[in-house]
Amino acid sequence: MSEEQKPVVDDVAKHNAKMAKKKAARDKIMATKTDEKGLVIVHTGKGKGKSTAAFGMIFRNIAHGRKCCVVQFIKGGMSTGERDLILAKFGDVCGFHTMGEGFTWETQDKSRDIEMAQAAWAKAKEEILDESNHMVLLDEINIAIRYDYIDINEVVSFLNEHKPHMTHVVLTGRNAKEELIEAADLVTEMELIKHPFRSGIKAQIGVEW
Structure with missing residues (x-):
């Protein structure tokens, strides 16, 4: 082995030893x-990708042939x-189940928004209680x-007391309440660093919907 080759061999050996130790741990x-x-x-x-990531998990369940369900509250x-x-x-x-009629600033009808949100929550509870659903x-x-269309305490109580174990x-959605964050097992916050809207670029097919 040449003198030039020895450092490379030593680096590989050190790397392999380090990875073996890491794997054991x-x-x-x-x-x-x-x-x-x-x-x-x-x-x-505030960052983009909340629903997108959630749909990624839905498609994972679909790929595994596991029954799942989507209830959309606002869209x-x-x-x-x-x-x-x-x-x-x-x-x-x-x-x-698309239960909403658009964002509240589009509908401009609070009583109707509350009615639709409550209907969506009723459907959500029904689907969650259906133990054949692996994910909702x-x-x-x-x-x-x-916007207080649904009571956070009712949501947390239902998830804690009635959600089937498996x-x-x-x-999803911005501004998750602290009560929900506390009750959750896994919380991810999408951070906004840069968005094309700020440069005057509109929502586009394949990216936003």
Whole structure:
């Protein structure tokens, strides 16, 4: 072996030893993680990607043939890629209920917004209680809670007391209440760093819907 080759060989050996040590430590940690339960998952924050990430989990369940369901609280009848694909191809595995009529500044009818949010919450509870659903996505429910269309205490109480043990529930939307964050098992905050809206670029197909 040449003198030039020795440092490279030494670096590879050191790297392999380091990775072997890291794997052993990782395996030891993973061996302690034996429990399974249905998670309460919250996606919140000002950044884009809350619903997108949640739909990623819905499509994972679809890919595994596990029954799931989506209840949309705010988004109205506008066509979206996720909804169109699920209804066209995967309706036997994933139920899809668009219960909203648009954002409150569009409807400008608070009483109607409250009525629709309450109807969506009733449907959400029905789907969560259906133990054949492996995951239920409550899309934009945090917005309905923020405007007091739905009582946060009722939501947290229902999730704590009535959610089946192995059912995952995902709740999306900005400004998640502290009570919900406290009750959740997994919380991700999407942070806004840069957005094309600020440069005058409108929402575009394939990115926003």
